[in-house]
Amino acid sequence: MHRLIQAIAVGLFLASNAAIAQDETASGLSPTAIAIHGGAGTISRESMTEEREHAIRDALEQAIRAGYAVLQRDGAAIDAVTAAITILEDAPEFNAGRGAVLTSESRVEMDASIMTGQDLAAGAVASVRGIRHPILAARAVLEHSPHVMLVGEGAEKFARGRQLEFMPEPWFRTKFRVEQLRRIQAGENEQSSFDATDEEEWFSTVGTVALDRAGNLAAGTSTGGTANKRFGRVGDSPIIGAGTYADNRSCAVSATGHGEYFIRHVVAYNICARMLHSGATLAESADKVINGELADEDGDGGVIALDAEGNIATPFNTPGMYRASIDRDGKLEVKIYGDE
Numbered sequence: 001m002h003r004l005i006q007a008i009a010v011g012l013f014l015a016s017n018a019a020i021a022q023d024e025t026a027s028g029l030s031p032t033a034i035a036i037h038g039g040a041g042t043i044s045r046e047s048m049t050e051e052r053e054h055a056i057r058d059a060l061e062q063a064i065r066a067g068y069a070v071l072q073r074d075g076a077a078i079d080a081v082t083a084a085i086t087i088l089e090d091a092p093e094f095n096a097g098r099g100a101v102l103t104s105e106s107r108v109e110m111d112a113s114i115m116t117g118q119d120l121a122a123g124a125v126a127s128v129r130g131i132r133h134p135i136l137a138a139r140a141v142l143e144h145s146p147h148v149m150l151v152g153e154g155a156e157k158f159a160r161g162r163q164l165e166f167m168p169e170p171w172f173r174t175k176f177r178v179e180q181l182r183r184i185q186a187g188e189n190e191q192s193s194f195d196a197t198d199e200e201e202w203f204s205t206v207g208t209v210a211l212d213r214a215g216n217l218a219a220g221t222s223t224g225g226t227a228n229k230r231f232g233r234v235g236d237s238p239i240i241g242a243g244t245y246a247d248n249r250s251c252a253v254s255a256t257g258h259g260e261y262f263i264r265h266v267v268a269y270n271i272c273a274r275m276l277h278s279g280a281t282l283a284e285s286a287d288k289v290i291n292g293e294l295a296d297e298d299g300d301g302g303v304i305a306l307d308a309e310g311n312i313a314t315p316f317n318t319p320g321m322y323r324a325s326i327d328r329d330g331k332l333e334v335k336i337y338g339d340e
Contacts, residue, residue: 030215031310031328032071036064036084038094039204039256040302043320043336052093053336056322059091060334064324067208077218077252078116078139080210085112085135085220088206092174094322095204097133098167099174100224102181108172110224111238112138113149117217117246117308124149124238128156132165135222138238140164148240152232177227184228204322205237207244207254209306211328217252217308219244219268226259235259241269248308250275251282256321257294257301265293271305282306286313 067084089097100108112134113124123142131137137159141150150158205223221244223237236243236259245268246252253268267289274285286305295317302316310328324334
């Protein structure tokens with residue numbers, strides 16, 4: 001019954017979106033589009049319970065609908081990005097906000113970044129604690145400071161000054177993440193004690209890219225980093241050009257994967273630059289970086305990317321990636337596995 005009701009609702013949603021998209025085309029309005037991800041990695045049907053799959057798909061659909069609703073109200077791309085990501089940060093299924101992974105000291109330390117394509121404005125926070133929505137802190141840095149990135153206690157103080165919401169540490173911790181850390185630390189040895197490998201250690205970062213009716217792009221990314229991380233480790237998610245980038249002349253990108261590789265290859269900017277300087281399409285640029293450069297060096301992960309014409313690309317070189325999109329024709333898709 002749940003699946004039937006959901007299918008009917010999606011059908012009505014798609015029909016409404018298609019009609020709106022046709023009206024936009026007829027009136028000469030710029031198309032709108034949005035894509036989100038909840039992480040890429042070793043995601044298989046065999047390892048997924050039906051209950052968990054439903055929860056993930058429902059959260060992705062709720063987030064994509066929220067972001068798209070902003071665009072349909074003629075809202076700005078940056079507003080659509082934050083609307084979607086704040087929902088994912090509250091969803092305990094993902095490694096961002098509530099449900100973020102735990103550090104080696106069993107704490108939650110989060111990173112986020114956001115960028116607008118019309119002016120290359122950007123904001124980011126790293127290694128922050130207690131901020132319910134790190135993406136809003138990153139946006140506050142973009143809009144209310146002369147800086148691009150703030151970290152640690154300084155970023156937290158800035159967020160308090162902007163009256164952002166804080167939550168106590170227990171609110172962020174989930175049973176799943178506590179058990180994940182226990183498993184990792186139980187299996188540590190001298191050779192693998194630093195950031196021990198786990199199937200969801202860095203795969204479930206969240207992100208959004210959006211195109212609004214004004215023709216502006218925006219991108220945002222939020223994460224808890226890697227499970228069992230130490231020494232103040234920061235990955236690609238808050239680094240403009242690595243995990244997040246947006247430029248109206250090319251595309252908007254949000255990345256998820258093994259952060260160190262994404263930093264070294266400046267993945268988000270790399271994809272945009274290929275479009276801008278070589279004339280490659282969005283799909284060609286994204287595929288070349290994810291399934292070419294990164295794959296050649298065993299750099300696992302994926303991206304969501306969106307260009308100024310509303311084209312969407314979601315390449316990944318892992319078994320799966322939590323993702324959803326609503327394209328310029330109003331078509332909604334929610335996917336998890338590589339064969340979808």
